Amino acid sequence: MIKLYGLGLSFNVSKVRYCLNHLNLQYEWVQTNPIAGENRAEEYLKLCPTGKVPAIDIDGFTLFESNAINRYLAVANNSPLYPQDNKKRAVIDAWMDYASIHVGQALGRVLFNRVFAPMTGQKSDEESVRVGLEFLDKYFPVLEKQLSQNPYLAGRDMSLADLNLLAILDPCELAQIKTIDQYPSLKKWRAGLKAQPFYQKCYKDYSQFVMEAMNAKAGK
Ligand SMILES: N[C@@H](CCC(=O)N[C@@H](CS)C(=O)NCC(=O)O)C(=O)O
Known part of the structure; x- marks a missing residue:
């Protein structure tokens, strides 16, 4: 089971979501909000020592840094997104x-x-x-x-x-x-x-998505 930790507003998290979607991989998204300090929680720092989002946990194998995560996912799934050559x-x-x-x-x-x-x-x-x-x-x-x-x-x-x-x-x-x-x-x-x-599964447009999230929070 793949668990992805992060917040939808983070484009580094989007990057990993694009990759997971492109590879057709199912994942559980564990909302981890840096604005609320959730990335500094002791439990989170155990799986991501840098305290940044995103991080993933694949059956106990944990990894952070979005580009490293995407390379791992692509190689593990033999994807042409990161060919062997x-x-x-x-x-x-x-x-x-x-x-x-x-x-x-x-x-x-x-x-x-x-x-x-x-x-x-x-x-x-x-x-x-x-x-x-x-x-x-x-x-x-x-x-x-x-x-x-x-x-x-x-x-x-x-x-x-x-x-x-x-x-x-x-x-x-x-x-x-x-x-x-x-x-x-x-x-x-x-x-x-x-x-x-792979993109449309996340949102139609990132900026529109963030504006809607901000307006919802402000009760507009
Ligand atoms: N190089 C990292 C950047 C990660 C990053 O900067 N994440 C931001 C959100 S976009 C974060 O976690 N900020 C909270 C903090 O630094 O405390 C990656 O690609 O994963």
Whole structure:
């Protein structure tokens, strides 16, 4: 039995849900809310020493870090999302790293300060937003070029790199990162993946889902 720990608002959790859905794996979702501090509970830290979400527990085998989890799931299920060929894997890894380390960090600055800081009563840092947007203006053209030359991020075939970037870009609308609309290949690639069952099983659109959750909480 697979147990997934995390909160629906977390795009790192979405990433693992996309992978589980794509692999047609059944799982129990154990709601673990970092905003409520549930990721700091002693029981949770036993399965995830970093206290971050997501984490998984597969019949007692526990793992954290969304990309490591997705690699494990894909390899364990012999999925073409992470093919056996070493060079193909290396290229997928390179794009996964680029998306997580560069795009994700820049986008995270904007998302945190525009959405999560106000949501949790923390102070927003406008300078951090500015820096994040400046970096995204460098990174989006790289993604656009790659996707104008290839149907998927790591080349001809859909891979874990696509699931990773898709989840990272999901909050663009929520965080009002309007520059994303300037890139037609990136836009087409996102729309194509968002229409697929693995995504639609989670929600129709991440930003819409978060807005609805926030409004429900505020009793609107
Ligand atoms: N590199 C990690 C990032 C995980 C992460 O930052 N999770 C956030 C939610 S998106 C979290 O748990 N934040 C709570 C905290 O840091 O206390 C991954 O890919 O799994």
